[in-house]
Amino acid sequence: MAKVDRRILKSQEAIKNAVTELMTQKRFDDITIQDIADKANVNRGTIYLHYMDKYDLLDKMIEEHMNNLEDLCHSAADMTFQEGNYVWFEYFERHHLFFSTMLESKGAHYFRSRFLELVIQEYGPEVDTTEGENEGLRKEVVIQFFASAVVGTVEWWFKNGMHVPTDIIAEQTGILLDRNLE
Amino acid sequence: MAKVDRRILKSQEAIKNAVTELMTQKRFDDITIQDIADKANVNRGTIYLHYMDKYDLLDKMIEEHMNNLEDLCHSAADMTFQEGNYVWFEYFERHHLFFSTMLESKGAHYFRSRFLELVIQEYGPEVDTTEGENEGLRKEVVIQFFASAVVGTVEWWFKNGMHVPTDIIAEQTGILLDRNLE
DNA sequence: GGCGATTCGTTGATTACTCAACAAATCAAG
DNA sequence: CTTGATTTGTTGAGTAATCAACGAATCGCC
Numbered sequence: 001m002a003k004v005d006r007r008i009l010k011s012q013e014a015i016k017n018a019v020t021e022l023m024t025q026k027r028f029d030d031i032t033i034q035d036i037a038d039k040a041n042v043n044r045g046t047i048y049l050h051y052m053d054k055y056d057l058l059d060k061m062i063e064e065h066m067n068n069l070e071d072l073c074h075s076a077a078d079m080t081f082q083e084g085n086y087v088w089f090e091y092f093e094r095h096h097l098f099f100s101t102m103l104e105s106k107g108a109h110y111f112r113s114r115f116l117e118l119v120i121q122e123y124g125p126e127v128d129t130t131e132g133e134n135e136g137l138r139k140e141v142v143i144q145f146f147a148s149a150v151v152g153t154v155e156w157w158f159k160n161g162m163h164v165p166t167d168i169i170a171e172q173t174g175i176l177l178d179r180n181l182e
Numbered sequence: 183m184a185k186v187d188r189r190i191l192k193s194q195e196a197i198k199n200a201v202t203e204l205m206t207q208k209r210f211d212d213i214t215i216q217d218i219a220d221k222a223n224v225n226r227g228t229i230y231l232h233y234m235d236k237y238d239l240l241d242k243m244i245e246e247h248m249n250n251l252e253d254l255c256h257s258a259a260d261m262t263f264q265e266g267n268y269v270w271f272e273y274f275e276r277h278h279l280f281f282s283t284m285l286e287s288k289g290a291h292y293f294r295s296r297f298l299e300l301v302i303q304e305y306g307p308e309v310d311t312t313e314g315e316n317e318g319l320r321k322e323v324v325i326q327f328f329a330s331a332v333v334g335t336v337e338w339w340f341k342n343g344m345h346v347p348t349d350i351i352a353e354q355t356g357i358l359l360d361r362n363l364e
Numbered sequence: 365g366g367c368g369a370t371t372c373g374t375t376g377a378t379t380a381c382t383c384a385a386c387a388a389a390t391c392a393a394g
Numbered sequence: 395c396t397t398g399a400t401t402t403g404t405t406g407a408g409t410a411a412t413c414a415a416c417g418a419a420t421c422g423c424c
Contacts (some may be wrong), residue, residue: 005382006223007410032371041188043412048373187412189380214401225382230403365424372419379412389402394395 012050014040016061019054023101028058062111065098066118073122081126081181082174089170092154093162100158112151119147126181133180146177194232196222198243201236205283210240244293247280248300255304263308263363264356271352274336275344282340294333301329308363315362328359 018039022031037044051057076084092099102111120143129139157169200221204213219226233239258266274281284293302325311321339351
């Protein structure tokens with residue numbers, strides 16, 4: 001990986017953090033580029049050096065999180081669902097500011113479907129309908145069924161203020177997945 | 183005040199914070215410029231754009247704190263010592279990382295005398311030896327006496343881990359000063 | 365619809381920061 | 395003392411960020 005000028009990293013970090021924080025105060029559509037610049041303490045023009053507009057910025061933020069989750073999946077490739085879930089949910093907890101606001105905001109639909117897409121992509125290969133308890137079922141159905149379950153549960157977890165402790169929710173969804181997909 | 187490029191402010195802020203944090207881990211003399219650069223996440227050369235060397239940097243940090251305390255004094259000019267002390271001790275509390283390490287470190291002597299100097303400068307004009315309970319005493323003696331008392335008390339407060347609540351220590355030193363200097 | 369006020373996205377000139385490289389100074393052992 | 399390794403302080407070329415200014419687009423309101 002070509003090493004990037006640390007000014008770029010710092011600016012992008014500040015900008016992305018600014019958006020995450022601002023999203024807890026107002027809807028994304030009500031956030032102006034100037035708001036972001038102020039909060040990030042960068043010149044307004046700097047934002048345009050990195051992003052087309054604020055929607056492009058949000059897109060890139062989402063993509064980055066999806067990539068991180070993807071990486072976590074691959075580094076946990078040889079674990080059970082239960083073990084792997086700990087890693088995911090810890091990530092959710094660490095970035096709860098972003099995820100909870102994304103899942104509640106008006107643009108949640110796009111985010112939700114992008115998230116579902118990732119879960120299907122990552123969980124899909126694990127599903128086996130040639131033997132075991134899912135033998136004879138249509139693969140797409142099983143995948144869609146449990147991916148939806150995961151996404152819905154994560155969504156519910158955030159909307160209820162993460163009342164269930166992170167390790168518990170990770171463990172229990174893990175048990176349900178292991179029971180049905182392994 | 184001519185407005186300063188925000189990059190300068192950000193760099194200096196990062197550098198100064200880096201020093202304060204590093205001072206909690208090792209003695210100032212053991213801290214290298216590279217350490218500071220790493221912690222502040224700036225290029226080593228950037229530090230030299232603003233400071234001659236690390237001692238100049240520490241000097242500037244001390245001066246800045248002294249100026250802030252001076253400003254606080256002047257904005258609290260018409261208060262009693264007790265009221266004014268709240269403001270000072272709140273400042274101490276907010277920057278306890280800096281002050282406590284400064285007062286304990288090896289370079290403490292310089293800092294201590296600089297601090298004493300400020301207290302004398304600010305408290306001095308308040309002392310009246312022409313009437314009241316201090317009538318007939320030598321002004322310099324009274325000033326030196328109570329300035330030393332204040333500095334020593336602050337030093338003790340930090341060294342004991344600030345066990346006495348901020349408002350209590352502020353109130354009680356205030357009482358002692360008001361009783362003797364007003 | 366029309367009008368004033370924001371916000372947007374872009375521009376150009378300037379400046380601060382980065383990075384790599386350097387010689388000199390300092391340090392730590394053998 | 396000598397050697398090798400850090401650390402220091404400086405240099406120059408390249409780059410990202412700043413700031414002020416601009417017309418265009420969008421918004422809120424009468």
